Amino acid sequence: MIDKVRDFIDNANFTRAxxxxVSGFLPVFIGTQLGYFDIGFAIALGAFLTYPADIPSNIVHRAKGLLVATSIVTACTLLVNLLSTVPWLFYPGVVALVFLISMLSVYGQRATMISFGALIAVALGTGHIHSGLEIFTYCALILGGGLFYTLVSLTFNFLSPHRYTELELANCLKLTAKYMKLRGDLWNAGADRTAIIEQQLNLQVEINLAHENLREVLIRNRANTGNSNRSRRMLMMFISLMEILELALSTSFDHSSLHEKFGAHSKVLNTYQNLAYNLGSSLKRIGKSIAKRKTYTAKHNLMADLEAVENAINEYEQRLGTEAAAEGVWMLKNMLHYAEKQIEKIKVIERALTVTSLSKELNKKRTSDLDKFIQPDYYPLKTLFENLTFSSTIFRHSLRLALTIALGLAVGSFSDVQNVYWILLTIIVIMRPGYGLTKQRSYHRIAGTVLGGIIAFAILSLVHHHVIIGTLAVVCMLLGFTFTAINYWIGATFVTMYVVFLYSLLTPNIEDVIQYRILDTAIGAILAFISNYFFWPSWEFLNQPVFIKKSIEANRNYLAEITAYYNHKGDVTTSYRLARKNAMVELGNLMSSYQRMVQEPKSKQKQLQMVYKLAVLNHTLLSALASLGTYIQNHKTYKASEAFNVVVKAVTANLDHAIAILNLDIQAGEALTANNEELAVRFTELKNIRAGELREIHVDNEQEFRLRMEEAHLVIEQLIWLNSLSENIVKAVKALDLKH
Structure with missing residues (x-):
């Protein structure tokens, strides 16, 4: 329990809370003590409105983001108050302002969070109108609150500048370890491989997010803080984690066939599975040592586990005889080679964690061109104009949000609602571009509000001391902000309790306040729910062809980079690593879209199984590509043969065919099919082609000839598997209804 509490406290969400x-409590507390509660409350409000923009990044970007957020929040507060001076313009102006602010989301995650804070400022502004010079005084206090929050946030960062990176790296290690554990589960004879693959796909979404967070912090920090020893070590660990994931993806064995082949010799597979589990366990242990800032000590002797696998292979070979066991030994040694590479990467992480300093030269080559892996700081105005179309999800969401706010204002004007801005706040907090998340948040918001109100009133019936109630309000505020990012239902419960406790200190009629709050929350949630269903809904099945196409394109580009590397050799290029990263990211995006579709009404879950099938096919294709790329990188290979390029051309043609179908370019697809049929005829001749090539270049040495033929066998078998997958992707894409 102590460890769980410690982990909860030592968490980025808790730190932000x-x-x-602190930023909200101090101004209110000091203002109350000096007799200026309203001033302290306004400053606290400015801090709260700036807070959403405080997302993890390097210190320079955080500071810029917070200052921009403070400026926009202050400007929105000023505009709402100025609009109130022209009554006929007020409601149209507020609705237009909501639309424009929401459109800022086209510029990425930080802009989305700045937009969220500004929308909250607009909603609150409609309920707290000032006049005359008070407008500018109030806006100055809001500005001061934003600047105060920025100061407090940067101070916390100064006190522990690397903690977020350490925790995110520990989380990435934990997720990768979980992925490795799932790969180990595949070796169970009775494993439900379909369920395990689905878990891997869902986990890929989380891993992609962790990778993106680490890129944002590590790479941007490297540019701003210099190449310090700590940053080099963390970057080295992150790069190694990426390579471990690629290796894990590359081990795409046919487990059923292996169990059939080695069923009578289960020791060799069990020994390998034990090694696979220990690889994941070692990563998990490293992650825990980083998170807890404890000295790392290895629990598993991975080299001994590797030796145990080698002994099991030798035992298998001795039992069957060299000739009879030849094919099996070759398969097992290929597995062993991948395990050796995984251990090498883990040893790199262990060394980066335990060695006091790393050679700059060691990292220089591997960390070059890293800026290409993060989004550049570029916010052109044309991006905003390009999204002013119904094909843009953000445009539809912004229009939907603006219309719902207009409905909320109308309901508030024509009904006996005490605080219209609570309806607007609920709409802004709940509404998301996707229907599924909006529905979920609606339920959680209402349930949290009701439960929070019940618990708070129960406490207030027993506790009447103002200091205790104030302390409970602060604790609930802290827990509310912490849980909002983790579990929205629990977060909404604590936020409601905080509001009830706060109002109990300020007003005598707290029962009326909470009744109106529950009513307004219900109205806002219902409006948000209805609007997301009827007003230009962004159903996921409409976006699926785009996500599928991007995933196929990313895999095709990854294959092109592998082909270029095989033909030209040399060092692994930045473009190769970028293609690998994009293939993983787009697969994660496809799976995220599938997850969102599952949350939507059954009637809108069109072609759900076919979309999932394409996600699995793309995952398998990515795994096969990673296997081919890893083999070429880690083995002594020769010049790519004509046979290799024949198959690559066929696979690429299939993927281009699938992309053409998704683009509704039927003629291009038919042309690619005709071309591919000619290539497919040659598959039966591939090994003969390679053998003829080797004889033509006079490879007389039997050992070298055998090695080159072994390479040809491995590569060609993998490419034939790739071609089969690409053909299945074409068939699955053809089965999609693209005219809905």
């Missing part, structure tokens, strides 16, 4: 709680 502490920052916003």
């Amino acid at each position: 502490v920052i916003v709680t």
Whole structure:
């Protein structure tokens, strides 16, 4: 329990909650003590509105983001108050302002969070109108609150500048370890491989997010803080984690066939599975040592586990005889080679964690061109104009949000609602571009509000001391901000309790306040729910062809980079690593879209199984590509043969065919099919082609000839598997209904 509490406190979400709680509590407390509660509350409000923009990044970007957020929040507050001076323009102006602010989301995650804070400012502004010079005084206090929050946040960062990176790296290690564990589960004879693959696909989404967070912090920090020893070590560990994941993806064995072949010799597979589990366990242990800032000590002797696998292979060979066991030994040694590479990468991470300093020269080549892996800081105005179309999800969401806010204002004007801005706040907090998340948040918001109100009133019936109630309000605020990012239902419960406790200190009629709050929350949630269903909904089945196409394109580009590397050799290029990263990211995006579709009404889950099938096919294709790329990188290979390029051309043609179908370019697809049929005829001749090539270049040495033929066998078998997968992708894409 102590460890769980410690982990909860030593968490980025809790830290952010502490920052916003301190930023909000101090102005109110000091203002109350000096008799200026309203001033302290306005400053606290400015801090709260700036808080959403405080997302993890390097210190320079955080500071810029917070200052921009403070400026936009202040400007929105000023505009709402100025609009109130022209009554006929007020409601249209507020609705237009909501639309424009929401459109800022086209510029990425930080812009989305700045937009969210500004929308909250607009909603609150409609309920707290000032006049005359008070407008500018109030806006100055809001500005001061934003600047105060920025100061507190940067101070916390100064006190522990590397903690977020350490925790995110530990999380990435934990997720990768979980992925490795799932790969180990595949070796169970009775494993439900379909369920395990689905878990891997879902996990890929989380891993992609962790990778993106680490790129944002490590690479941007490297540019701003210099290449310090700590940053080199963390970057080295992150790069190794990426390579471990590629290796894990590359071990795409046919487990059923292996169990059939080695069923009578289960020791060799069990020994290998034990090694696979220990690889994941070692990563998990490294992650825990980083998170807890404890000295790392290895629990598993991976080299001994590797030796145990070698002994099991030798035992298998001795039992069957060299000739009879030849094919099996070759398969097992190929597995062993991948395990050796995984151990090498883990040893790199262990060394980066335990060695006091790393050679700059060691990292220089591997960390070059890293800036290409993150989004550049570029916010052109044309991006905004390009998204002013119904084909843009953000445009539809912004229009939907603006219309729902207009409905909320109308309901508030024509009904007996005490605080219209609570309806607007609920709409802004709940509404998301996707229907599924909006529905979920609607339920959680209402349930959290009701439950929070019940618990708070129960406490207030027993506790009447103002200091205790104030302390409970601060604690609930802290927990509310912490859980909002983890579990929205629990977060909404604590936020409601905080509001009830706060109002109990300020007003005598707290029962009326909470009744109106529950009513307004219900109205806002219902409006948000209805609007997301009827007003230009962004159903996921409409977006699926785009996600599928991007995943196929990313895999095709990855294959092109592998082909270029095989033909030209040399060092692994930045473009190769970028293609690998994009293939993983687009697969994760496809799976995220599938997850969102599952949350939508059954009637809108069109072609759900076919979409999932294409996600699995793309995952398998990515795994096969990673296997081919890893083999070429880690083995002594020769010049790519004509046979290799024949198959690559066929696979690429299939993927281009699938992309053409998704683009509704039927003629291009038919042309690619005709071309591919000619290539497919030659598959039966591939090994003969390679053998003829070797004889033509006079490879007389029997050992070298055998090695080159072994390479040809491995590569060609993998490519034939790739071609089969690409053909299945074409068939699956053809089965999609693209005219809905």
